[in-house]
Amino acid sequence: MSIKSVSAKLFAKYIVSKTKKWSQNPGATQQQVFEYLISKAEKTRFGQDHDFKAINSYEAFKKNVPIRDYEQLKPYVEEVVAGKKDILWPGLPEYFAKTSGTTSGAKYIPITAESMPMHVNAARDAILHYIADTGKSDFVDGKMIFLQGSPELQVKNGIKTGRLSGIVAHYVPGYLQRNRMPSWETNCIDDWETKVDAIVEETHDKNMTVISGIPSWVQMYFERLKAKRKQPVGDIFPNFELFIYGGVNYEPYRKKFENLIGRGVDSIELYPASEGFFAFQDSQSEKGMLLLLNSGIFYEFVKADSFFDENPERLSITQVELGVNYVMIISTTAGLWAYNVGDTILFTSLKPYRVVVTGRIKHFISAFGEHVIGKEVEEALSAAAQQHQVQVSEFTVAPQINPASGLPYHEWFIEFEREPQDFDAFAKAIDENLQKQNSYYYDLIVGNVLRRLEIRKIPNGGFNNYMKSQGKLGGQNKLPRLSNDRKIAEALEQLNF
Template sequence: MLNFLKKNIALAWAKRHVSQTENFKNNAEKLQEELLLSLVKTAEKTLFGRSHQFEDIKTIKEFQDKVKINDYEDLKPYIEKVKRGQRSILWPETPEYFAKTSGTTSGSKYIPISKEGMPFQVKGAQSALFHYIAKKNNADFVNGKMIFLQGSPELEEVFGIKTGRLSGIVAHHIPNYLQKNRLPSWETNLIEDWETKVDKIVEETEHENMTLISGIPPWLVMYFEKLTEKHSKKIKQLFPNLQLIVTGGVNYEPYKDKMEFLLGGKVDIVQTFPASEGFFAFQDDYTKDGLLLLTNHGIFYEFIPLEQYGKPDTERLTLKDVELNKDYALILTTNSGLWAYSIGDVVRFTDKNPHRILVSGRTKHFTSAFGEHVIAFEVEEALKSTVLKYPAKITEFHLAPRVNAESELPYHEWFIEFEEEPANLNLFKEELDFQLRNRNSYYDDLISGNILQQLKISKLRKNAFNEYAKSQGKLGGQNKIPRLANDRKLADLLEIYKL
């Protein structure tokens, strides 16, 4: 009786929530302008607001004229003042949290999360679940155990501001109605070593009635592999009532085949787009790949055409200006005090009514040593099409340019860790090159003009990427191995794992 009641309450909440979201879906462009002007007005008296004449800003254009695109290095002097306890710097109040992330150029980054911004991190995830329940008319998972693979919830203090990984911060805000069914235990979540932590999670969950599992794809794969190795069973055999997997952080598509193999049965997947800077989007239509952009969650969005990113006088587009299937650098202004902030993600719109996006890459993760500007989306889609024609199972890969090739033309080198190799690696390689040429005309021109030769594949031994990550202290946590690069820093480190 209690389970029946919980399920029906969840269904009622979900349907009411989805009906309440129609306004922002239908009026996103108007509401976004109102939001920006509200954020500017709120921060008018801050140090950043005074420095940028916020009191004179009455339109989006005036905001864009007065506030240039910022990255972390640009905002770091302000954030350092906040870290030292100064108030009214980027936002009127001191942040409630700092989300600490690892940066490549800035060292650790401290992303402010205000008391206004924090609730939206949780509401984004809740909304994703409510949309799923309403669309599927099914809330069975609320009666089972739920696991959230995440970083340690242990927080330090920086001048009185609680600081930690985003997933650890969010752990302190899980709604009460989910707490009783939530795994793993608090003690297990505190474990820092990722391999030890996953082993302990396996122990705590292997005999439970798991119905919902959440985490980024590489973590899920590691967890599922350990379970299947220990029990010699597929996940759906171990957890027959597993209904839903919620994932985000990286593109799910390259992990799809591996996940389906490990699951061994039907499980619904909901993709999300969270980050330390905000919860941006989630999948609301399970017949489509695009993620619903949350335009009413305290974030004003701008979009820079990727080919213009980093150039002076670049276009800064808003929702009304964007085109479908074109790549844009994502720029944020948030209710936590990030102003025209370049998050480093590249998105493309799949729909405009409502606005849905796909994450197509990173502004810093591309290969363009020869002017081709190949991005992650093109690479992943090329690989996906190739595997359909020449079946293979791929654990992970990395693409890098080989510029100084002795006595031969330069080329793209693909470091691939196969779980199952294609029957004919040479045909696989030729098809992969063909698929990439179809998706990137600049790359095609370089091949046709004999500037580049056809790509080459370097096979890596089993567990190569995990071993590399472990050697760098980057196994688990928030760490993600870039799939492509414009240099050979990672490629050179992967050389020792070649077969």
């Protein structure tokens, strides 16, 4: 065992002991975060607009600060983007994490000098908790690959701007730099296919022990490795023992990964976002991820089934229950206040607080990290239908993760009033319209992670038959436009259309 491996175990023990202190006192930990946030931002524009000076309790905060999503917070964000100081948080942010907007263009999520270390430390602590939990640490001596966005950043009114993964790449600790792959030059390649090929060339003969990334992208890397070496990934990298992932559910990919690798490997699930690093898997035996209550984020929760009520009840961490689907609301050291991230979560444990991500508050598809929402598919279909003089009576969309052959794709189940003359051209038009709206989907198509959508024709009355078979025909029941699994798709298939 190397000095580095021994040191990692000692450091892991120290970090886990710190985690236990705050996780065993969740209410006090969150109260401390809450008080700090309010006092720190009291003199900001947002703090003055919402009378932070008078907020002396969580109840007062709820009265003064309504829940907002990005669009509702956007007037404040735009002032920050314009270079104005002391708007949402004292001074200016260090970075903007630029994300694909699902409603109106790009989003600029501020990252401040206080919030940035939380992203870095959480990723580090996830690995250290794994070491403490399993006793495994030899992997720290091998090479580690992080499949991520380009670290090249733009500057907007003096503030560096880029994708979160590219920003975080600037903060890889010095003790990991020698182990880290791919090279900086390769990481800066924009074209994903070119980048993956370069990563394969750089890594196929190295002692890779840790691989991290979104499962759909890592799968593509594994497939190209296997094609080059004509061996399972586990034989190419005999010491590969840890896969770290986030962004999408790994379970649909697990069997495929084990086939590509040739064996099982341990995995760590992370819950990072541009808005904050919320949780990580702290145990290989317990379900869920440890919610990070001491990382500059104050959490609130609203039951998902009442979220769209006029005045839904807002709950603090000490008020939540097991097995309830909640919308997660955050206030942070980056200046996000009662901010609706859009995710829904469920608690699997209250001692400590562990969560699983159950989806989005609105219907969506993100089986591959594409974050496609209802508005986007509806507009893509509408534009294509107008272009091809088609009339659609009903439709729903589902991911096809494991097709019989070829790349995965989105499968569109459509019932027509008037069919297209050319189904292939119609499918292409829908796909191109969707790519224009959603840059994540575009990247997946261009990167050959997904192939173009396919249309499955449903006969007249087919969706009514489906709703009837589910006991949901008529009344207030609505067919979801899209879903992140194939439950509806499989039910439709069983009707033998």
